[in-house]
Amino acid sequence: MGEYSLLIILFAPFLGAIALMFVPRQEAFLVRMTAAIAAGISLLASFYIFFAYDTAKGGFQFVQRYAWSDELGIAFYLGVDGIGGPLVFASAILLFAGIFVSWHIQDRTKEFYIFLLILAAATIGVFMSLDLFFLYFFYEMSVLPMYLLLGVWGSHTKGYLSMTDPEGRTLRDSIGFIFNFGSNSKEYAAMKLTLFLSAGAVVALMGILLIYHFSGLHTFDIVVLREQAHFSGNLGTLIWILIFFGFASIAPIWPLHSWSPVGHAANRRDPMRLQHHLRRPCILFRQRHQIRYWLFQLQPYGIYFSGHGRTELHQSQRGCHLYVCACAGH
Structure with missing residues (x-):
């Protein structure tokens, strides 16, 4: 199990989602049990890597590397270090808890668990990936299930975030106008979140492609890029x-934060809150951890960015702890 533990953690939710596609939607109990078994397998494997990690040795462990495209320098490269391991463990715990917290859901139960498993697997994939290509792939993979979970199973904001002019007329921003969504709707919150994350991902992709092209190393390997x-x-x-600004929208950092109030207001149902509240700071934490490896070598501003980045990393860790407590409190 040790050698393939990361693969088990990552693919158990994916395989669970695929298995659910063949389960009749009328069999609600079987749907829930299938999702619970998939989440349980992932959790057991994450227990192993959490307690088997050699802290004296440090570095990346439980590494799995499979060549994907030698011509492009892409590899399916997984590994966890002293930060990634606990985050994978935390994600597996949240997935398992989320399955049972959402046990009461009756509306499209099958589809809900499929998207929940895919979202959790994509989140775990971000924490494990040591290849920029697949890190970006898993990051983008999480956007669609997030949109559907929020847009279908979310809740309307009930006017908490309504914007009005002096005459009392409701104001709508460009997203509400283009897609004809009311600012109090869960559809508006889901679309705004998706557009912000997708736009940020495009900006980050430009940075990744510049790294790939100008590094001269012809690889997306994060470890190699960090060192060379x-x-x-x-x-x-x-x-x-x-x-930085490509991933800032998930933080959220001003001025890319305006999706956050409506997103959280529409995300008040317990099952999604478990996934969303921890996913956001932890992905930010992981991205900054990845950035620390090689972007701090940028000159002549490397020293400034290094100090600034370590401060933000500390704040991200603090935010992660606060969000875990908030989830438990709810």
Whole structure:
């Protein structure tokens, strides 16, 4: 189990989602049990890596690497370190808890659990990925199930976030106008979240492609890039800006934060709250951890970014703890 533990953690939810596609929707109990078994397998494997991790040795452990495209330098490369391991463990716990917290859901139960399993697997994939291509792939994979979970099973904001002009008329921003969503609707919250994350992902992708092209290493391997890629001058600054602001929307960091109030107001149902509240700070935490490896080598601003990044990393860790407590409190 030890050698393939990361694969088990990652693919158990995926296989569970596939299995649910063949379960009749009328068999609600079987749907729930299938999801629970898949989540349980992932949780057991995450227990193993959490307690079997050699803290004295450190570094990336339980590594699995499979060549995907030698021509492009892409590999399915998984591994966890002293930060990624606990985050994978926390995600598996939340998935397992989320299955039982949502046991009462009657509306499209089968589809709900399929999307919940896919979202959890994508989140875990972000924490495990040591290849920029697959890190980005899993990051983007989480957007669709998040949109559907919020847009279908979310709750309307009941006017808590309504914006009105001096005459009392409801105001709508560009998203509400284009898609004809009311600012109090869960559909509006889901669309706004999706557009912000997708736009940020495009910006981050530009930074990743610049790293790939100008590093001269012809690889997406994060470990290799951390050790050997060096960028300086305006190019280094540009890459840092693209990566930082590309992932800033998930933080959320001003001015890319306006999806957060409506997203949280529409996300008041317990099952999604478990996934959403921890996923957001933990992905931010992981992204900053990845950025720390190689973007701090950017010159001449490396020293400044390094100090700034470590401060933000500490704040992300603090935020992660606060969100775990908030989830437990709810």
